[in-house]
Amino acid sequence: MTRLAVSTHEVWLELLMAGFMASGKNKQILFDFSDIIFRHFTWMEQYLIDEGIEYDYNRQSIPIKVDKLSVILADIAFRLRQIDLQLIVCSDQALCERITSDIDYITFVLNNLEDETVSAFDLSRKFGDCDLTQEATDALTLFLFEESYKEYELIMIYNYLKAHTQDHYLIRVFQILIDESFFHLKSFGQMMADMGILGVPRVIYKELYKITDVAQFLKDGINEEILAKEECKKLSEAVGNESVELSRFFDCINMQEDYHIELMKRALEHYEGIDNDK
Amino acid sequence: MNFDSVLLEHMMEPKNYGELESHNSEGIGKNPENGEKVIVFLDVKGSDPKIEDISFQAIGCMTTVTAGSIITSEAKGLTFTRAQDLIAATLGILDDVPPEEAACSEMVVLALKAAMDTYMERRKDFEFPVISYKIENSCYPQNNIPVEDMKDD
Numbered sequence: 267m268t269r270l271a272v273s274t275h276e277v278w279l280e281l282l283m284a285g286f287m288a289s290g291k292n293k294q295i296l297f298d299f300s301d302i303i304f305r306h307f308t309w310m311e312q313y314l315i316d317e318g319i320e321y322d323y324n325r326q327s328i329p330i331k332v333d334k335l336s337v338i339l340a341d342i343a344f345r346l347r348q349i350d351l352q353l354i355v356c357s358d359q360a361l362c363e364r365i366t367s368d369i370d371y372i373t374f375v376l377n378n379l380e381d382e383t384v385s386a387f388d389l390s391r392k393f394g395d396c397d398l399t400q401e402a403t404d405a406l407t408l409f410l411f412e413e414s415y416k417e418y419e420l421i422m423i424y425n426y427l428k429a430h431t432q433d434h435y436l437i438r439v440f441q442i443l444i445d446e447s448f449f450h451l452k453s454f455g456q457m458m459a460d461m462g463i464l465g466v467p468r469v470i471y472k473e474l475y476k477i478t479d480v481a482q483f484l485k486d487g488i489n490e491e492i493l494a495k496e497e498c499k500k501l502s503e504a505v506g507n508e509s510v511e512l513s514r515f516f517d518c519i520n521m522q523e524d525y526h527i528e529l530m531k532r533a534l535e536h537y538e539g540i541d542n543d544k
Numbered sequence: 545m546n547f548d549s550v551l552l553e554h555m556m557e558p559k560n561y562g563e564l565e566s567h568n569s570e571g572i573g574k575n576p577e578n579g580e581k582v583i584v585f586l587d588v589k590g591s592d593p594k595i596e597d598i599s600f601q602a603i604g605c606m607t608t609v610t611a612g613s614i615i616t617s618e619a620k621g622l623t624f625t626r627a628q629d630l631i632a633a634t635l636g637i638l639d640d641v642p643p644e645e646a647a648c649s650e651m652v653v654l655a656l657k658a659a660m661d662t663y664m665e666r667r668k669d670f671e672f673p674v675i676s677y678k679i680e681n682s683c684y685p686q687n688n689i690p691v692e693d694m695k696d697d
Contacts, residue, residue: 324562324563326562327557327558327561327562329557331556331557387556389549389552391547404547407547407552408606411555411606412605412606415606463552463555463556464556465555465556465557466557468558468561468562468609469561469562469601471601471602471603473603474603
């Protein structure tokens with residue numbers, strides 16, 4: 267069952283990456299499917315927790331570099347069929363039936379999507395019509411690699427914490443932070459694809475999400491969000507002269523971090539309250 | 545960082561990343577200032593030890609991951625003697641790089657050295673613990689003030 271969760275984790279990311287490579291209607295379909303497979307992953311995770319089975323977020327690296335969308339779609343369909351075959355190890359009949367049904371539909375749709383030429387790996391480092399300076403381009407490049415990984419890391423950490431708490435308030439906060447990080451990851455991933463530098467976020471180090479001191483994690487998280495705000499501000503200033511659109515985007519992300527900080531402060535206060543009541 | 549196509553490829557798809565499924569040694573390079581660290585996993589074979597396979601994982605920035613991707617790619621397939629030369633040469637190059645830029649690569653090189661040293665120790669004692677080395681360079685420019693520039697008040 268742990269292997270099944272790992273395979274599902276890998277396909278979720280591969281579908282997300284395919285979404286970045288695609289355009290128009292294909293993009294939305296692939297993002298929606300990616301969201302569905304992420305939900306499968308969280309349901310499998312809950313099954314593992316309920317059954318007392320040890321698991322982690324380790325996975326293999328996922329090769330995504332293709333010239334044509336159809337190539338990665340064929341690989342995704344193959345992996346999904348493998349998952350379907352592995353479902354035999356899961357004793358939750360309702361969950362298995364749901365996943366099988368989804369896989370059946372998703373593979374059917376994937377086989378019929380219109381093919382596209384992929385430019386997400388052409389290393390052009392051009393962002394739309396913006397004529398960024400070399401310095402701004404380099405700053406944006408590094409920011410996108412750092413932050414796309416960071417958002418993936420945050421999704422997985424919050425997801426792990428959410429899966430391992432029974433507290434409704436904390437579950438609500440973690441879910442908001444997961445949703446917010448998904449928006450950031452999708453935004454940064456799309457920019458990377460547009461600039462021809464798309465890459466899958468690397469595997470997360472186990473000790474980052476298998477957290478024993480939640481209060482310390484929240485305190486560190488608040489400090490990290492403050493640093494992230496600074497990075498967004500710097501980047502907004504660096505690209506401000508060349509692109510109002512980019513500058514406005516990073517200002518918006520910067521402001522969103524304020525709300526994350528507030529949520530994490532409230533979560534910390536709540537968590538310490540629970541701890542004191544024990 | 546100079547973003548040529550080779551460097552970008554390493555950033556997009558870091559080589560040898562993740563825990564090596566079959567490994568007989570590992571070593572850690574860490575930055576005591578901020579908790580960043582790199583673990584190098586080795587699969588070593590032969591009486592004249594040779595790095596058959598290698599991988600790494602990092603809690604660190606993209607520069608660390610890129611350095612890990614490049615250095616582990618160079619180390620794969622080397623005997624320990626050649627790998628020691630690689631370590632010495634890399635540390636030599638880093639001497640001419642600003643400390644805050646050298647810190648990440650130093651962490652990877654020290655993790656490789658720690659993994660090799662762990663392997664040698666485990667030849668004598670199978671249960672020898674994983675060796676860990678701390679970097680000397682600092683990620684933070686303000687912490688790299690040369691001693692001669694420090695003045696007493």
